[in-house]
Amino acid sequence: MARTACAQALHPGSVVSHFSAAGLAGLHTWTDSRRQSAPRTAAVWLTRPATTKRNQRRQDIVVRRATLDPADVSRHLWLPVTGAARTVVDLARTLPFREAIVTVDDALRSGVSVGDLESVMERQFQWPGIRRARNTIGFGDPRSESVLESIARAVFADAGLPLPILQAQFWDGTAWMPERVDFWWPQFRTIGEADGLAKYDSESAEERRRQLRRSYRRDQRLSDRAVELVHFGWEDVLDPRSDLIARLRAAFARGNSRPGDPPIWRAPAPHNPALWLHAA
Known part of the structure; x- marks a missing residue:
């Protein structure tokens, strides 16, 4: 200063x-x-x-x-x-x-x-x-919670992808799951997760293992909702040679053909997180 x-x-x-x-x-x-x-x-x-x-x-x-x-x-x-x-x-x-x-x-x-x-x-x-x-x-959108999420939204828009829902939660049959997902395309039953370096940046190897186990269990709970799940990181959004958009489009195609009822979800409304955007 x-x-x-x-x-x-x-x-x-x-x-x-x-x-x-x-x-x-x-x-x-x-x-x-x-x-x-x-x-x-x-x-x-x-x-x-x-x-x-x-x-x-x-x-x-x-x-x-x-x-x-x-x-x-x-x-x-x-x-x-x-x-x-x-x-x-x-x-x-x-x-x-x-x-x-x-x-x-x-x-x-x-x-x-x-x-x-x-x-x-x-x-x-x-x-x-x-x-x-x-x-x-x-x-x-104030619901973007990190620099990586903001840049990813811009990359999706530039590629012509439909705008995703941000910070959605899913119903597990008895309660709302505590996890919020970064990006959710309900019409394609596809979740996008932005994995920044800080997510696994820990001083101890044991803590990193715990974080990885938590991440695995989280992914399993989300997969149980019959959705596609696509993880990506900084290189995926910054490298013009990245296959991120192709991976998402492939996930859209798979999710669009999934049988059964779609998952029940909700998300905070844009510019007013106290309100819920949708719940079905």
Whole structure:
């Protein structure tokens, strides 16, 4: 934070913004390092009023020129920063869909409202990238619980797959199972599970074995519901040569031909997890 404060002091009238503001707000960001034009996220990002002459870039500081509405500026301790909603919209205008959705989902999950985001976009209605921001924010979902889940949703959408239900639970005949699944396509009786590295990241070999046993038992309980189950990880969503989409389509075909009644399920509603989306 000291480096950010020093950079801001060098540019009077500037406001901490973009990646730097997201970091101060505790919002997740992700950029694909393989992308040739990937932004320098480690730099300090600032925004100065549009009356200044031009954007500025140094090795360690990026200064953007843009209108700063008073409603878009807040304080982090003593530092002027763009508020959470303005920060999200700025990143959604700047980043590709698969990268921006990570911050959008996390912001919605953290309590930033769609109304606040809409207000910022109304003030930016003719700004570069605002259409892209609207599309990304419209796709945002607070039920995505990790960076990997957010990116996976974007990959599914880009591939033309039907949108999955998020965080579904299943009825085991007497009660709702405690497990929630990451992705559920009820029309194809298919579950998708995003396996991030943290899931099996443990200090002891014994704890890793316990985690694997729990995961196996969980998969068995889900399979007993007569569904297809597809696990995937980071390489599957980031590698363009991945067979993830083909695996999902094959699972859809198998699930679509399964005999018998489909499982009973429910899921929290988008933007209001206190409500249940469906229960049949």
